[in-house]
Amino acid sequence: MSRGVVILGATGSVGRSALEVMAAQSEPPALEALTAYRDVERLAQLARAHRPRVAVIADPACGPALTAALSGTGIEIAAGMDALADVAGGTGSDTVLSAIVGAAGLLPTLAAVHAGKRVLIANKEPLVMAGGIVMAAARASGAEILPVDSEHNAIFQCLPTGYRCGQPPEGVERLILTASGGPFRSWSRAEMAAATPAQAVAHPNWEMGAKISVDSATMMNKGLEVIEAHWLFATAAEHIDIVVHPQSIVHSLVVYRDGSLLAQMGAPDMRIPIANALGHPERLPSGAATLDLIRAGSLQFEPADAERFPCLRLARAAIDGTDAAPTVLNAANEVAVEAFLSGRLAFDGIAAVIEATLEGAGRLAVRDSANLDAVIGLDGWARAFATERIAGAKYTA
Ligand SMILES: NC(=O)c1ccc[n+]([C@@H]2O[C@H](COP(=O)([O-])OP(=O)(O)OC[C@H]3O[C@@H](n4cnc5c(N)ncnc54)[C@H](OP(=O)(O)O)[C@@H]3O)[C@@H](O)[C@H]2O)c1
Known part of the structure; x- marks a missing residue:
């Protein structure tokens, strides 16, 4: 485990799962910083429970409320987007979990990469918008990029021992990303046209933030993941396939030159890829239930339908x-x-x-x-x- 950890986006779904994983360790790593955007109440509650050295709120207008909420705790307070980049790139940590949602995570993630840290990336949007820049910065600084997104972490686990992100993997022919198909997997386009936000965020297998849940419903999430995989694994997008697998038990696969397919399986629980990235190359307990194969029953695989889910076509066209x-x-x-x-x-x-x-x-x-x-x-x-x-x-x- 690491010397000190920064969690960017600590109040989110991934951030809170990471805090659970860390708290479950016999010797939890020191927490350097927890960050949030505007959710002062939740950030203060997490900071009181997990005792980081610093709590950072991205919206400067929320700084006074956070100071009041954490008064008497001895936890340092900082506010503003620059403060996020400062803690991400600062000397108090060697590991940064990038778990902000959206493009807002780009600059703090890059600060960690430029500082040569171990950067655990859940926040896929910076890789989609600026993957070349992020990976070039990692090569220049020696930062180690570890994927947390469940599909990319699955692929990472199936690649040869010692593999480092950003290099073309040896002996690999194709990567296969699995997709649950989201809540509208079997809906017609006409039915989807009238879908409400409440229906779109009701993911059948995963509990996630609102934005990624909608991305799963449009299947743009899988399109973004093809672009993410292209940068993480230095693999041309035409060698990255998508297969719909409604049970979300096989999290992705690597197809080797000799015809072998290696898959990573497990319960759909983000604590598993988070623990894998946090502990790498050691295996840490994650707190997640171990998959029971008999209870899991049969596994289905189907082609992805870019007609009903045009975001798949748009993402492919964008990367090409x-x-x-x-x-x-x-x-x-x-x-x-x-x-x-x-x-x-x-x-x-x-x-x-x-x-x-x-x-x-x-x-x-x-x-x-x-x-x-x-x-x-x-x-x-x-x-x-x-x-x-x-x-x-x-x-x-
Ligand atoms: N959830 C999953 O299971 C999952 C799985 C794989 C990958 N991911 C990826 O991981 C990332 C986080 O997803 P999530 O589901 O955990 O999101 P989430 O639950 O919506 O949490 C987002 C986090 O980012 C913070 N944030 C939002 N806007 C910000 C801004 N402008 N500046 C600074 N911080 C900001 C939020 O703070 P406040 O709480 O204060 O708003 C919160 O801490 C996404 O890129 C997603 O695609 C998620």
Whole structure:
């Protein structure tokens, strides 16, 4: 285990699971920092229970409330996005769990990578929008990237011992990402068009934050994961397949040159990949139940349907398109999902807004995403474009 850990996004679903895993160890690692966006109450409650050295709230307006909530505890308080990057890149830790949702995690994650830490990545959006930049920074600093997303952690576990992310894996022909199919796996497009936010976030197998739950319902989550796998495992997207597996027991597979398929299996419980990444290369107890194969019964595998789930097609087109396209895809998706969750956009409007934003970027020949400033500029452009499309009420529920 590590000397000191920072949890970016501690109040979220992944962050809280990580705290449970750490608390279950006989010798828990020191906690350097816990961070949140605006949820002062939950951050204060977690900080009182787990005693980090610092608690950081990203929204500066929430700083005074956090100071009041933690008064007398001796826990240092910091506020603002810069403070997140400071703790992520600071000397008080050697391990950073990147578990913020969305593009907001990019700069703190990069700060940890630049500082050469062990960076446990659950926050897939920075890899989608700027994977080349993140992986190049890791190569330059010597940072070790460890995947936490369950599919990518499964692939990591099936790769040869000693494998380090960012290198093409030896003897591997293909990677297969499994997908549960989400809550609308068997719904028609017409049924999905009228889906409500409550139906979309009701995932059949996993308990997750709202954004990734909607991404699972549109299957954009799997599209984002193809791009994430492309960067983590230095593998061309055409060698990364998606297979629908409704039971979420086989978490992903590696296909070797000799015809062997290696799969990682387990209960659908994020504590397993979190414990794997935290302890790597040692195996830590995770607190999750061990899978009972007899009770699990039969396992199904089906092809993914890009007709009913157009986000799969859009993500594939983005990774095959210009370098800029995944950045645009990610930003438009974040804006569209937020609009859907707040009742301003119909479910089928999510894919429509993303497609229109990608087309808009194509018309403008927007293609520069070679450096961080360009990525941030492009992300802002795509957000403004998608927001305008939604406000135009063209896709309103
Ligand atoms: N949940 C899963 O099972 C799972 C599995 C695989 C991968 N992932 C990935 O892991 C990431 C986190 O997912 P999640 O489900 O844990 O999300 P979540 O439950 O929504 O938690 C998000 C966390 O990020 C913080 N946050 C949100 N916006 C922020 C901002 N602008 N600046 C700083 N912090 C911000 C939140 O703070 P507040 O609480 O204060 O808002 C919270 O701590 C996502 O990228 C997701 O795709 C999740």
